[in-house]
Amino acid sequence: MQQAVQQKIILRLAVPVPLRRLFDYLPPEGLDPGELAPGQRLWVPFAGRKLLAVLVDIVQQSPLAELKSALELVDKAVLFHRNSRKLLAWIADYYQAPIGEVYAAALPTALRKGKPADHWAEQWLQLSTEGKGLPESALARAPKQQALLQLLLKEGTQSRTRLKAQGHSATVVRALQERGLVEWIAGPTVPPPLPEAEPSPAPQLNNEQQQVLDSVDCSHFSATLLEGTTGSGKTEIYLRLMERVLAEGRQALLLVPEIGLTPQTLRRIAARFPEYSIAALHSGLAEGERAQSWLAAVAGQADIVIGTRSVIMTPLQRLGVVMVDEEHDASFKQQDGVRYSARDLAVVLARNANVPVLLGSATPSLETLHNALSGRYQHLHMRQRAGDARPPQIHVVPTLREPLEEGFSPQALRHIGDTLARGEQVLVFINRRGFAPALTCDDCGWLADCPHCSSKLTMHRRQRQLRCHHCDYCRPLVDSCPQCHSRSISALGGGTERSEELLTRRFADYPVIRVDRDTTASKQALDRLLALARDGEPCLLLGTQMLAKGHHLPRVTLVVIQDADGGLFSADFRAPERTGQLLEQVAGRAGRGSLSGRVLVQTRFPEHPLLQMLLEKGYGTFARQLLRDRALAQLPPISAMALVRAECEEPAWAEEFLQNARMFMQSLVPPSPQLQYLGPVPALLERKSGRFRFYLQITAQNRGLLQSLLVRVCAWAEGNRNRRLRWAVDMDAQELS
Structure with missing residues (x-):
């Protein structure tokens, strides 16, 4: 039997199992093996189930004596070409992830469920044999038919979607069909049409922008950090690079950190490139829309591809440039499943395709800054704000002994009133949604805890709910204490709802626009809310970090940061970096137009050395100091770090698993100054959704040594775990929670 298997074609498949x-x-019975090619999808039997797998390789031999047959070929289309398979294999190796789960993560949900790719196939119009022989002026008496004839003579084929967008009616097409001059054929998928945008000419570049553009060579691989202050025109650099590669017939890929940034970025790109096809990929799309956009990108029908984190795994055969906007943003790191960093994968993808990658930020991550300072990346700067905009003035407002009204100092409220009275706009930043982060009884000290997580329930007064922001558990708001039945119930702390009530009451003549996850849950809600502010009328924008990233609101002249202290005393060593980035990004929303801007930073610790350094010397000096601190402590990015995570309903089992994992690894590589172990220790959020969570931290000066050790521990863990326990490796972990 072994010899018989060796003589046949063997399909090597990535099956979505851990x-x-x-x-x-x-191969499936009755299927011609010649129809098979790596990158296709097949249904296979696996442990009594029917699973969707991806064909990775075709070989002649197998180490197994008996093999099952795959069930059927889903479609003939090759969805993963050679370079994309190379990238996905790299992801599996580097992040120690199951290869089948990597392929599953790369597919949009509809395709992951097995929907055939040709479900979204487009109809394309082409000239018939008779039509190809006509001169361009053959239909001069029918100008609309002649215009369509000229288009097809020039470009060959046109999709039905494209014809409609260009104004060629179905009546004109039918007229040409009746003459026998055109015919419909099945063709590749095209992306869903975007809302129409008024064409916008390219603005004049300033000297800094021109120097940056001249420094990026699109003919080969290079990695570049573009450190540009907020409002310096980084997006214009992205557009110019797109223009350059589109002219060469190649595709441009742009990653943005938030779904909320996608609509405004799409509008700007569509206005600049009305003649090109644009595909958007993010979790806010319906399943069908996302699959359609993904297939269009794979087929090369999308010239520009823009999306959030997962777009990095979309196979693009004509790739010309990769750009990552706000590269520092933590949302580029996947926190469950396949725990990859889209920012880091952008560099790997660009290197494999031999194209440039541009990482843009006003507040670079320490990892990217370290690579730039060590010479691995080109480091470009843009310190000048575009147009007439000037950097905002920043003022510290001490609040330790101030009488605060729902978290606002008298000085902040006075400046808000003055700004609105001048017809300008105000942005208030509060990085906490809901009405209050905790509810307590004044008599017995009861606190509203989540029954499933190590956290308090957040009070949402408008919905009359207590809600956990970690597991989404909710219960009705109580009017009396469940323990002692006292009615002396107090809301502790503040959130966006509470501040909204105060600001609406104090400034009743002006609209208050609250932007947080609660008000932007529906599709396009964030874009609709920000459209109110783009009208330019005086208003108050109030929200969480969703407001801090990339939004251009030229009438905002005052930014109030209600509490700057959140990350200064955290147990997470990355907290100061994120606090500095957030404060700098929020402050950058002020004064982006012709009007000057001002930022008020409320803090109980105005003398904190890191806060002083950030506000007085800027993010660049602040970040370099953090790098020196990380070097002394041998923390990332100076050293490589990975976490082995475990979670279980029984905490002792998770701790025991990690303790055994540590003993196994120490037997292979004992602790030393070059490789250190910490833990197992509880996560910062120890219990989530009813499961207790612990991690084992491994820090190494040699990344190769760490990787080889993780390969061994993964093999050990697959055969040595309690089935009720979940475990994962988190390479280059960004969260200790």
Whole structure:
């Protein structure tokens, strides 16, 4: 039997199961093996289930004596070309992830469920044999038909979607069909049409922008950090690079950190490139829309591809440039499943495709800054704000002994009133949604805790709910204490709802626009809310970090940061970096137009050395000091770090698993100054959704040594775990929670 299997074609498949290997199958019965090619999808039997797998390789031999046959080929289309398979294999190796789960993560949900790719196939119009022989002026008496004839003579084929967008009516098409001059054929998928945008000419570049553009060579791989102050025109650099590669017939890929940034970025790109096809990929799309956009990108029908984190795994065969906007943003790191960093993968993708990658930020991550300072990346600066905009003035407002009204100092409220009275706009930043982060009884000290997580329930007064922001548990708001039945119930702390009530009451003549996850849950809600502010009328924008990223609101002249102290005393060593980035990004929303801007930073610790350094010397000096601190402590990015995570309903089992994992690793590589172990220790949020969470931290000066150790521990863990326990490796972990 072994010899018989060796003489046949063997399919090596990535099956979506938590095992770090490929699986061998025979081709489906009755299928011509010549129809098979790596990158296709097949249904396979696996442990009594029917699973969707991806064909990674075709080989002649298998180490197994008996093999099952795959069930059927889903479609003939190759969805993952060679370079994309190379990237996905790199992801599986570097992040120690099961290869089948990596392929599953790369597919949009509809395709992951097995929907055939040709479900979204487009109809394309082409000239018939008779039509190809006509001169361009053959239909001069029918100008609309002649215009369509000229288009097809020039470009060959046109999709039905494209014809409609260009104004060629179905009546004109039918007229040409009746003459026998055109015919419909099945063709590749095209992205869903975007809302129409008025064409916008390219603005004149300033000297800094021109120097940056001249420094990026699109003919080969290079990695560049573009450190540009907020409002310096980084987006214009992205557009110019797109223009350059589009002219060469190649595709441009742009990553943005938030869904909320996608509509405004799409509008700007569509206005600049009305003649090109643009595909958007993010979790806010319906399943069908996302699959359609993904397939259009894979087929090369999308010239520009823009999206959030997962777009980095979309196979693009004509890739010309990769750009990552707000590269420092933590949302580029996947926190469950396949725990990849889209920012880091952008560099790997660009290197594999031999194209440039541009990482843009006003507040670079320490990892990217370290690579730039060490010479691995080109480091470009833009310190000048675009147009007439000037940097805002920043003022510290001490609040330790101030009488605060719902978290606002008298000085902040006075400046808000003055700004609105001048017809300008105000942005108030509060990085906490809901009415209050905790509810307590004044008599017995009861606190409203989440029954499933190590956290308090947040009070949402408008919905009359107590809600956990970690597991989404909610219960009705109580009017009396469940323990002692006292009615002396107090809301502790503040959130966006509470501040909204105060600001609406104090400034009743002006609209208060609250922007947080609660008000932007519906599709396009954030874009609609910000459209109110873009009208330019005086208003108050109030929200969380959703407001801090990339929004251009030229009438905002005052930014109030209600509490700057959140990350200064955290147990997470990355907290000061994130606090500095957030404060700098929020402050950058002020004074982006012709009007000057001002930022008020409320803090109980105005003398904190890191806060002083950030506000007085800027993010660049602040970040370099943090790098020196990390070097002394041998923390990332100076050293490589990985976490082995475990979670279980029984905490002792999770701790025991990690303790055994540590003993196993120490038997292979004992602790030393070059490689250190910490833990197991509880996560900062120890219990979430009813499961207790612990991690084991491994820090190494040699990344290769750490990787080889993780390979061994993953193999050990697959055979040595309690089935009720979940475990994962988090390479280059960004969260200790």
